Amino acid sequence: MSSTEWEAVIGLEVHAHLKTKTKMFCRCALEYGVGENTRTCPVCLAHPGALPVPNARAIEHTIKLGLALGCEISSHAIFARKNYFYPDLPKGYQISQYESPLCGPGTFVIPTADGEESVGIVRAHLEEDAAKTVHAGGATGRSVGADYSLVDFNRGGTPLIEIVSEPDLRSADEADRYLRRRWQTIVELGVSDAEMEKGTLRADVNVSVRKRGEEGYRPRWELKNMNSFTFIRRGIDAAVREQIAAYERGDEIEQSTYDYDPDTDHLTVHRSKEEADDYRYFPEPDLVPIEPPAELVDRLRGEIDELPAARIRRLTEPVGFDVAEELVMTGKDWKADALARDGVEWRIAANTAMNQPDFLPENAPALAKILQANVTRDALNASFAASAKTIISADDYLEQTAVSDESALDPTIERVLAANPDQVATYRGGKEGVLGFLVGQVMKETGGKADPKVVNRLLREKLQ
Numbered sequence: 001m002s003s004t005e006w007e008a009v010i011g012l013e014v015h016a017h018l019k020t021k022t023k024m025f026c027r028c029a030l031e032y033g034v035g036e037n038t039r040t041c042p043v044c045l046a047h048p049g050a051l052p053v054p055n056a057r058a059i060e061h062t063i064k065l066g067l068a069l070g071c072e073i074s075s076h077a078i079f080a081r082k083n084y085f086y087p088d089l090p091k092g093y094q095i096s097q098y099e100s101p102l103c104g105p106g107t108f109v110i111p112t113a114d115g116e117e118s119v120g121i122v123r124a125h126l127e128e129d130a131a132k133t134v135h136a137g138g139a140t141g142r143s144v145g146a147d148y149s150l151v152d153f154n155r156g157g158t159p160l161i162e163i164v165s166e167p168d169l170r171s172a173d174e175a176d177r178y179l180r181r182r183w184q185t186i187v188e189l190g191v192s193d194a195e196m197e198k199g200t201l202r203a204d205v206n207v208s209v210r211k212r213g214e215e216g217y218r219p220r221w222e223l224k225n226m227n228s229f230t231f232i233r234r235g236i237d238a239a240v241r242e243q244i245a246a247y248e249r250g251d252e253i254e255q256s257t258y259d260y261d262p263d264t265d266h267l268t269v270h271r272s273k274e275e276a277d278d279y280r281y282f283p284e285p286d287l288v289p290i291e292p293p294a295e296l297v298d299r300l301r302g303e304i305d306e307l308p309a310a311r312i313r314r315l316t317e318p319v320g321f322d323v324a325e326e327l328v329m330t331g332k333d334w335k336a337d338a339l340a341r342d343g344v345e346w347r348i349a350a351n352t353a354m355n356q357p358d359f360l361p362e363n364a365p366a367l368a369k370i371l372q373a374n375v376t377r378d379a380l381n382a383s384f385a386a387s388a389k390t391i392i393s394a395d396d397y398l399e400q401t402a403v404s405d406e407s408a409l410d411p412t413i414e415r416v417l418a419a420n421p422d423q424v425a426t427y428r429g430g431k432e433g434v435l436g437f438l439v440g441q442v443m444k445e446t447g448g449k450a451d452p453k454v455v456n457r458l459l460r461e462k463l464q
């Protein structure tokens, strides 16, 4: 394709389940993998007269995430009814936010190799998830070939945050970086597990193309319910490829919703613009507006630790952007930080954090001591293998290293040989099995601190 002539225009809508003990508007427990329809009540089953009560923790999580994404926090957010009919929605409407969301607008800044990239956030709002429909004839394996569906209401009413970005991303790579950064931010804040395989993080991806330098946007395709970083990247590439091909054939692009099939790497129309929904939003009469006090917003802001973007920026100085990004995005930067705090040179600290992922916080001072003693990487790896995930004693380790020094062992070996003339004669007579006894004697003399391999080799040399 003429990629120099065309550019992609990508916007994302990401939904993440919030990590709360109970549902958004009732006290049913949120538990994954429990029996179907065992976590329900009159509120989430929409019995007549049942009234919703908002989950305070979900509101706090949303504000915290909004702050981390660089959003303004609304002082007057309103819940609205989004009306549509579907079997997984017993009320006949979803409680969401429409004209007055809790967070937005804002700017999420992503450090890159060349500086940084800003992605506009249109809004981040709070809503409830629908229940889960299971097509009995499909992949459940329970009733293959059946022509009915089952609904599990355990998921109905799960608090959900929807984050809508401006169409500021220009390639699948940029979208991927943005999504991963935001995923890392969400996970570190502790507001969501954001596990794509469990469906707790899903994205709708809007893709269009335009000629470079062109103002405004052309009609877009929406790829619905994407739940893997890889498929999102491939779905964007497929949409860009197919749209450019269509324009170059002289065809028009219609605004539509598409499904991406990862098996064929193709897109199929899900629904076209003419069938677009009109949800007839109106303010939810059973809930008062959310007016978060300034003290609450300040407290939540105070609870946010240094965010991934800030850490990447800080670590770029000592180790360069690529290493900084890898450390932060794999969640290993705190290990490098701990080592550097204990005096290890940054480059070595970063390397060790990436190559020794198992070490624990309490090991950092001991490990720093080992690293500063110029111990070889092999020796270090051996020490880790021997004491995997336990606390390493650098003192023991360094003592052993010192004893393995050949000249330090020499007098001990001479002493053992002089004390055991019979065994020496036996060895020299061709019975090498006796060497084990002599190694044992040296080990005993050194209090077990010597490296048996080194002792073995030195004894052989002396006995030749």
Ligand SMILES: [Zn+2]
Binding pocket: 023, 026, 027, 028, 039, 040, 041, 042, 043, 044, 045, 157
């Ligand atoms: Zn309930």
